[in-house]
Amino acid sequence: MKTSVIFFYTLLLAYSGLGCLAATAVNADSLSLEIRRQLGSSAGKKLLFPQSVKRFYASRSYHSAWFKPQTGEGPTWQAMLLIDCTEQFGLAGVNYHQNELSYNTLHDILETPGTISAARQARFDMLLSDAMIAYMNHLHYGRKNPVYPAGKVDGGITDAFHAEKMLIRAVGQTDLISVITSVQPTSKQYRDLQYQLYMLLGVHSGDNYQVSAADIKGMTLSMERLRWASAAEGPFIQVNIAAYTLTLYEPDSAYVFRIIVGNPQHQTARIPGAISNLVTAAAEDSPRMALPRLSTLLPEIIPEKPADRSNLSYPGAAGSFTIRPQGSREQQQFGRAQRDLSDGSIRVAHPEKLAALLLRYDGAENKVAGMKKALHAAQVRTFHLKKKVPVKITYLTYLMTDGELVIYKDIYGLDRSLEKALFPGNTQFVINY
Secondary structure, three states: HHHHHHHHHHHHHHHHOOOOOOOOOHHHHHHHHHHHHHHHHHHOOOOOHHHHHHHHOOOOOOOOOOOOOOOOOHHHHHHHHHHHHHHOOOOHHHHHHHOOOHHHHHHHHHHHOOOOOHHHHHHHHHHHHHHHHHHHHHOOOOOOOOOOOOHHHHHHOOOOOOOHHHHHHOOOOOHHHHHOOOOOOHHHHHHHHHHHHHHHHHHHHOOOOOOOHHHHHHHHHHHHHHHHOOOOOEEEEEOOOOOOOEEEEEOOEEEEEEEEEEOOOOOOOOEEEEEEEEOOOOOOOEEOOOOOOOOOOOOOOOOOOOOOOOOOOOOOOOEEEEOOOOOOOHHHHHHOOOOOEOOEEEOOHHHHHHHHHHHHHHHHHHHHHHHHHHHHHHOEEEEEEEEEEEEHHHHEOOEEEOOOEEEEOOOOOOHHHHHHHHHOOOOOOOOOO
């Protein structure tokens, strides 16, 4: 994201129009008391992440976070600029108090001490902190994450990312933008989409590029879904339902397999799981991956009433990858362009190769021959993995491939509902041709 940061800095002085700024004339203790009072009032409860904001200010004895003397490139101006540049990260400024956090108010607070009351200064300080905490949570977890909704994140997740702790670090840095944006997913798919948005909406804004507002929003949908499926440590599997692909990611390699997924009436579940064992079986069906039984989650993300399939495991539990010999009918199905053909399970082409890769990475290459022998003899055998392999089930209809935007068919019709959830009303991306 270094290029984006460099571009942001070229705008800072234009936005601030200031040299060195004076501190506010309001007594620091008075401002701290006012911040504490407002956090305990109804106004504090209406913040985007009220509990996180309280923890942030409690860690600094309720002192102001943003009104220290600084140049036009200081952390306060960087935070304001980030709110103006949300679209380059697939977000919308209206979700970060953009209407209340005005540059004019900030100028008055910093340039003309005494003209803005302690109450207004405290509210501005709190809103900017809340905006940055929300910004980081949305960059890291996503805005509509079905597993980590805002209330759960705000309550504090054990052994997970905490935006308020990152903000404590960020406000003391000269490069706040880099700290804030560092919380994004690190996958190549995400980085490629974010860079494309930065180029289209930042560097080349105003140039005659052939890209529609619909494509811009489509890219933001994939970025949101990639935030839900952040990469795991070590080898992991990512399924992209829309592209009919399964990719095994290892530290220095990626192996792509064709898959068959659930049809629109029996959709494949989009919740994470893990493979803990490989099972060889008779050739009564295609090789499949066990999926979690669905519970009540966001209707736009997961079907409300899926078929009950007895071979499925429960949400979050480790599952099995069942390997069966493939007949000619199954091989023909994998040759189709559109492969939403199953009852909801994920069927994998060349399962023997995938199983061998999983065993080798698990340090059990000596079991590969036994797995192949059992498979061809149609014997039921179970091969346990010492380390579970995380499985990320994604639904990415817009991706960058070799520098080009590739659009996959929205086979489950999920893009529209997610777009409405992320961009209600008439939220528009600014694209100048």
